[in-house]
Amino acid sequence: MSLSRAVALAGAFEHPTRWAPDKTEFQLMAESARGALDDCGLKLSDVDGVFAASMSMGPMGVVSLSEYLNLKPRYLDGTNIGGSSFVAHVSHAAAAIHAGLCEVALILYGSTAASNALAIGTGMGGGRDAGASFVSPYGLTTVGSYALVAQRHMQRYGTTSEQLAEIAVTMRRHAGLNPNAKMRRPISVADVLESRVISRPLHLLDCCIISDGGGALVVTSAARARDLAKRPVFLLGCGEAVCHQELGAPDLLTIAAKQSGEQAFRMAGVTHDDIDLCTIYDSFTITVLATLENLGFCKPGEGGAFVGGGRIGLGGELPLNPDGGGLSSNHPGMRGIFLVIEAVKQLRGECGERQVADARIALAHGTGGTLGVAHSGATLILARD
Amino acid sequence: MPQKYARVDGVATFVHHVGPTTLPERPPALTRGETVVCLHGASPSSAEFVDLLARLEPAHSPLAFDRPGHARSAGLDALPSVARMSDFTRALCAALGIERCVLLGASMGGAVALETALAAPGLVRALVLVASRARFSAGAELLERLRLITEGKARREFDRSGYSPAATPDVMRRGFMEELKTDPRVLYGNMRALDGWSREADLARVACPTLVVVGEDDSEDVRAQADVLAAGIPRARKVVIPKCGHRVALEQPEALANEVTAFLAELAR
Numbered sequence: 001m002s003l004s005r006a007v008a009l010a011g012a013f014e015h016p017t018r019w020a021p022d023k024t025e026f027q028l029m030a031e032s033a034r035g036a037l038d039d040c041g042l043k044l045s046d047v048d049g050v051f052a053a054s055m056s057m058g059p060m061g062v063v064s065l066s067e068y069l070n071l072k073p074r075y076l077d078g079t080n081i082g083g084s085s086f087v088a089h090v091s092h093a094a095a096a097i098h099a100g101l102c103e104v105a106l107i108l109y110g111s112t113a114a115s116n117a118l119a120i121g122t123g124m125g126g127g128r129d130a131g132a133s134f135v136s137p138y139g140l141t142t143v144g145s146y147a148l149v150a151q152r153h154m155q156r157y158g159t160t161s162e163q164l165a166e167i168a169v170t171m172r173r174h175a176g177l178n179p180n181a182k183m184r185r186p187i188s189v190a191d192v193l194e195s196r197v198i199s200r201p202l203h204l205l206d207c208c209i210i211s212d213g214g215g216a217l218v219v220t221s222a223a224r225a226r227d228l229a230k231r232p233v234f235l236l237g238c239g240e241a242v243c244h245q246e247l248g249a250p251d252l253l254t255i256a257a258k259q260s261g262e263q264a265f266r267m268a269g270v271t272h273d274d275i276d277l278c279t280i281y282d283s284f285t286i287t288v289l290a291t292l293e294n295l296g297f298c299k300p301g302e303g304g305a306f307v308g309g310g311r312i313g314l315g316g317e318l319p320l321n322p323d324g325g326g327l328s329s330n331h332p333g334m335r336g337i338f339l340v341i342e343a344v345k346q347l348r349g350e351c352g353e354r355q356v357a358d359a360r361i362a363l364a365h366g367t368g369g370t371l372g373v374a375h376s377g378a379t380l381i382l383a384r385d
Numbered sequence: 386m387p388q389k390y391a392r393v394d395g396v397a398t399f400v401h402h403v404g405p406t407t408l409p410e411r412p413p414a415l416t417r418g419e420t421v422v423c424l425h426g427a428s429p430s431s432a433e434f435v436d437l438l439a440r441l442e443p444a445h446s447p448l449a450f451d452r453p454g455h456a457r458s459a460g461l462d463a464l465p466s467v468a469r470m471s472d473f474t475r476a477l478c479a480a481l482g483i484e485r486c487v488l489l490g491a492s493m494g495g496a497v498a499l500e501t502a503l504a505a506p507g508l509v510r511a512l513v514l515v516a517s518r519a520r521f522s523a524g525a526e527l528l529e530r531l532r533l534i535t536e537g538k539a540r541r542e543f544d545r546s547g548y549s550p551a552a553t554p555d556v557m558r559r560g561f562m563e564e565l566k567t568d569p570r571v572l573y574g575n576m577r578a579l580d581g582w583s584r585e586a587d588l589a590r591v592a593c594p595t596l597v598v599v600g601e602d603d604s605e606d607v608r609a610q611a612d613v614l615a616a617g618i619p620r621a622r623k624v625v626i627p628k629c630g631h632r633v634a635l636e637q638p639e640a641l642a643n644e645v646t647a648f649l650a651e652l653a654r
Contacts, residue, residue, distance in 0.1 A: 021457045022390040022397035182461060195537030204537030
């Protein structure tokens with residue numbers, strides 16, 4: 001029996017906080033767990049699978065977290081592949097549930113990146129691993145590496161800063177419809193271009209914000225989800241991938257989304273035209289552009305034109321991140337869980353002013369690590385019926 | 386120095402206090418001498434008072450807190466008006482079980498203290514107005530500069546202005562590093578809240594004893610405003626701190642503590 005449609009997302013909760021100096025990561029995770037379980041009408045004692053990751057949890061963090069929550073799960077997954085981890089957790093949970101290793105999976109994230117004053121984009125991730133030790137000594141930063149990808153895109157295809165700015169402007173417009181978003185005041189393309197350059201060609205407003213936050217998802221079998229409080233959202237397809245230095249000759253513009261997206265589409269049995277909305281990791285504007293191309297929504301090099309003309313805005317052909325994304329709503333360092341939460345809420349029709357009309361199928365894609373160097377990608381295709 | 390969070394109007398509010406630590410839901414033990422609630426200015430946070438708090442600790446019960454949006458307190462934006470900041474101060478006092486206290490306000494904090502003394506005379510036993518004013522105007526130029534910072538079009542620069550020539554780089558660095566903990570949009574919000582605020586016409590109604598403190602090297606404007614406060618408030622007296630600029634608690638905590646201690650002793654008589 002196929003995994004497609006066998007498993008559903010039953011509960012989803014995004015912590016409303018964007019600044020929680022008085023809370024710990026585990027506290028945000030616990031509050032989010034309560035939110036997601038209440039959302040679907042399950043109890044903590046129903047949970048038998050725990051999945052979690054964060055930037056400061058140790059390698060055994062999911063063990064301590066189970067103690068903190070007083071849980072005795074029979075399935076544990078502390079996979080950390082960067083910001084895309086939680087998107088991957090959904091497919092890992094689906095596999096485990098499908099195989100009978102657990103029945104109710106709780107996926108958790110919490111972070112106090114902003115109130116701990118973590119400088120995420122100007123640092124370099126993965127510094128302890130072997131590959132990174134050949135890169136970090138040269139001073140490449142996270143934002144610097146993304147800037148490299150943007151430079152390459154501009155050089156090869158003539159993509160402009162105005163086109164990238166369009167993404168930031170759209171995300172901010174969406175955030176204006178999200179009462180919990182951190183940055184809600186509208187901005188224009190000119191505002192983005194006039195904001196100071198962080199790493200050429202990326203301006204401040206091409207970069208995601210840094211916030212605190214947390215979120216939780218409850219995944220269970222499709223059969224059990226049908227009996228729960230909220231309309232289930234079914235997993236149609238999933239995929240994950242790694243993209244790396246290729247022995248020193250990386251193609252900066254081919255990213256992990258290509259492989260994970262192809263796999264997810266194949267498994268889901270749907271086409272790009274079937275997708276009603278996307279939630280895409282937007283650590284920087286270029287991340288969105290590169291992801292859309294690699295997922296196949298447009299051809300390589302056409303991303304700049306694709307994001308213009310209101311196509312990715314609410315009411316457009318392919319609404320993207322109606323919550324305002326990491327560029328304007330929240331970004332505590334590993335944003336993947338919010339992509340899934342927003343997709344679930346959109347498919348349920350719970351999004352009020354920012355609701356995508358009649359959303360039936362959504363695609364969520366998370367990027368982990370840093371484009372331009374080793375990174376991961378995870379894609380989900382979800383459907384409401 | 387003990388620190389804790391208090392829930393005030395739904396905002397997790399960061400409090401520096403002295404004396405023993407207390408359980409999370411319990412207020413600090415404010416049993417010694419006078420309870421002195423310190424109100425910080427527009428860009429700093431409660432951290433500017435830690436040296437003062439340490440010096441007042443042996444005889445009194447001082448505390449300082451971060452207003453919403455500042456440093457370690459929750460909230461993303463500044464409170465929208467001086468009146469709301471005063472309401473918040475009263476709510477904080479209520480949350481900590483403070484029925485009567487001395488309010489010490491620095492710069493913008495002085496405006497909040499003054500506003501509170503007028504709105505809730507029963508709460509305010511005395512005022513200490515440090516480098517403060519009876520009226521503020523931010524000016525279009527400053528507001529525009531702050532707006533540009535919030536939009537990423539200008540940088541937040543290391544700023545020596547306002548300090549005494551006698552201030553060491555260390556003191557200025559401490560002030561700047563602490564300011565960086567507050568989002569620039571909070572400072573912008575504070576300045577908009579302050580712009581046009583005036584209680585000059587109400588000074589005669591301030592009934593409590595008041596100490597007006599100003600640094601010898603503060604701007605001419607602030608020094609003149611200290612005279613306005615001292616002349617307008619019936620029971621006020623003024624002291625000038627030598628070798629001191631606008632950030633009195635940071636630059637000359639010892640001298641400020643001595644003046645405050647003497648003032649609190651007068652109150653007890």
